[in-house]
Amino acid sequence: MTPGWVLVIPVKGPGGKSRLEHPDRAELASAIALDTLEVACRARNVSDVVLVCSDEEFVANALRLDPGHADLWVVPDPGAGLNAAIAAGLDAVEVDQPRAVMLGDLPALDPADLDGALARAEAHARAFTPDAEGTGTTLVTARPGEHLAPAFGADSAARHAASGFVRLEVRADSTLRRDVDTAEQLRAAASLGLGPRTSALL
16 A cells, blocks of 8 residues: 555445435435545545445446546455444554545535545544535544544534544534435535436436
């Protein structure tokens, strides 16, 4: 690996985004994740992207993405939930590297917003970025040598803060904070500009 942040992104596959209403929810969920991955690979502060996924079709599509500035590699999802998938990805990364975890549901993500957050994270042992609602989390980070055990899920922002993660000063309208689980959130993300695959389905 080359110097830079190693970014772990878990993707569940076609069974994800159960709250997202769309005639082809599985295809839309895949498009959102692929758009997120492609942008992550273009971020200049990211050297490696670790995709945690066991869906063969999605992995094949992901490996055809423009690699941008990063190396994209794959770790199988153990199938025991989101945090277990994240742990599997982190286990594949050396602890002496700067590590981050980002969810794969940011279809409006701008690489500059991700780069800015990672630059701010360099000042903290561990840090996190809350979602637009302020209750969830879209990104967690750890400097080299720091233990990283994310706690994604309901009210994860409060749990991360309570366990010592520093909240990054990221503006309220940052594309890094606009994750998508519902149709309402997708409309909010669309106002920021969606990635090409997500846009094509809408």
